[in-house]
Amino acid sequence: MKLTLQLAYKNLIGAGLRTWLNVAVLSFAFVIIIFFNGLMDGWNQQAKQDTIAWGYGHGHLRNNNYDPFDAFTLQDGHAEMPSQIEDVRPILIQQANIYPEGRMVPVLLKGIHPNQNVIKIPTETFQSSSVRFPAIIGKRMAESANLKVGDEVLLRWRDKNGTFDASNIFIIEIFDTTVASVDSGQIWLPIETLWDMTGLHNHATMAIANSNYKHSNIEGWNFETQAEMLQDLDAIVSMKKYSSSILYLLLLAIALLAIFDTQVLSIFRRQKEIGTYIALGMTRHQVVRLFTVEGSMYSFLAMIVGCIYGIPLFIYLNKTGIGMPQASQDMGVSLADKIYPVFGLQLIIGTVLLVTISATIVSFIPAKKISKMNPVLALKGKLQ
């Protein structure tokens, strides 16, 4: 085996530019595969952390009549929270409209306890506010409604009986989050204020659990764990991963095609060499192995070359992050203005195996032909 490795290495280095072209293309495929997957893993990790911190907490306890994907359930999807439930923070959600600059903008009013600490909404600001209707909004909401801290805006809502009410609310803080689902089209108010406004005293649409929450069956309420809620995010990221894999698989296919081509050409042009190996005592299978090792050695060289320029690049990207356009951050999925790629061991080993195994397979296929060669004709250099 040692001889095979030595011969394969010498043959490759001896091939000069042809080898280095193959290695360059394959190393590029290497780096791109790791980069794309690292980017997706980074997004997934970041989105999960942010979504838990800003919206999911340690799970949601929801009223049975409330479906977070159906706005029409908001009207009836609330009830009084059973008093025995601990370690959760209630949130009441109601629909309303605001009228910035004479435009009607539908919004969701979310009532939350000022002293909560289950999610990162800066509700402590409510405690220092003395206005009657203090409101906190996110950056996206502020931009779409053209509002800033200190602004007043007219809000129209309905009480529990459906009677219209309207008043100015006062923007006391604007928070910046990557989680659009707690920001876009939403206004956060102290829950007591929302109870007074709607007459729905002690009612909640849902409650966010903290880490101490232990769920037991509560009639009229259902609990969705953090892991269950994160499944959607995982599904989105994995779908995105698969769709972007087309690009790097195409690149890998080009690199493998180049290796395949090189192998076919080698076997065609190096017939006398093959005949000599057999004449010197190598079996046909040993020669096949030599050519296969030569092919798979491209991937080892590509790995080394890829490391030379890939490692500094990945370290740089991991530190500075990759900027995301503003428009994409307004999607429902959590997406920061910068994504920091994560290059895990699993990803690197997986990519090494993928490239090495596929390079070995494409090297072996043309090398198989050697096993059927007539050594005498090969020595003479006759076409077979």
Next chain:
Amino acid sequence: MIKFTHIFTLLLCTSFVVQLTKISQKLTAKEIIEKVDDNMSSDTQITESDMVIHGKRNSRTITSKTYIRGKHDSYTEYLAPAREEGTKMLKLDDRLWIYSPSTDRSIQLSGHMLRQSVMGSDLSYEDMMEDRELTDIYNAEIVSEEEIDGRNTWKLELIAKVNDASYHKRMIWVDTERFVPLKEELFAKSGQLLKETIMSNITKIDGRWYPKKMNYKDMLKSGKGTDFIVKSIEFNAEIAAHIFTKGSLRKS
């Protein structure tokens, strides 16, 4: 001669004011509302109308024909523009269905869907659904007499006496002679003015005074609101019973 004319005019005016005072003294706010109701409603109505929705940049007109039976049932078919043509709306008591010709399906609007705007206008489906008598929902009182466009009116203040009224307070200006509302304002619980309706082009049709133009305006929004212009109206006309069935919500 001049003096006589002055005295005559003064007497006439005094007599008019005395008469007016007598009428307003005689009629309570509730009776005025009932008289308005008698004037405006009939057993059946067939109306062809234009709804002019004023947007920020342009206005669009939707023509429709409406059949009304009593106070609870109505059927509307949209005739123009081409985009809305064939859309039908049926209201039977407290249920409302919309038929869309593009999908050939009828859907029943309920819950929060009723709070949506009718074809982008300043009216919501819920505004159209309200068919309870004003006297059942509100306590009314005459607060003053005012003149609107040269017509004497009673200004009525209606305060909700039930919990589930959409608007806590209404102000209605009723023509003292014709028993036609000329203006209406709808208020939130906080006292914020939410909507305003101006009735104009009051015409005598079949012995009753009827506003042929109504402008509905959401006062919180900028813009000119929505005009509802009656092109033709027939009172107590015969309407086939099948119109007020779900069977009428099909492609015609």
